[in-house]
Amino acid sequence: MTVTVLFFAHARDRAGRASARLTLPEGCLLEDALAAVVREHPALAPSRPHLAVAMNGRLVRPGTPVVDGAELALLPPVSGG
Numbered sequence: 001m002t003v004t005v006l007f008f009a010h011a012r013d014r015a016g017r018a019s020a021r022l023t024l025p026e027g028c029l030l031e032d033a034l035a036a037v038v039r040e041h042p043a044l045a046p047s048r049p050h051l052a053v054a055m056n057g058r059l060v061r062p063g064t065p066v067v068d069g070a071e072l073a074l075l076p077p078v079s080g081g
Contacts, residue, residue: 002022003033003066003072004072006072009076016043029063030055030061
C-alpha cells in the first residue's frame, strides 16, 4: 500500500521536504509506518518520540492500522503562551 507523509515545522526541516510517498506492507500499524519514515529520513529519529500523528485529518495513536492511500501528518509539539 502507498501513503503520503506530510512533514510540518521542524519535522519538515529535518526531513528536508514537505511531503513524501511511502510504500508499506498491507496490515501495517502506525508504529511500523513511523519506523519506515525514520529509515527514509534518519534525521527525524530524535524527534520521533515527540511527534503527534494525524491520519486523514484525525489524531491517531500507536496500534492504529494504516489504511491504503492514507495521508499521515507528522505534527511536532506546539509551545507558546
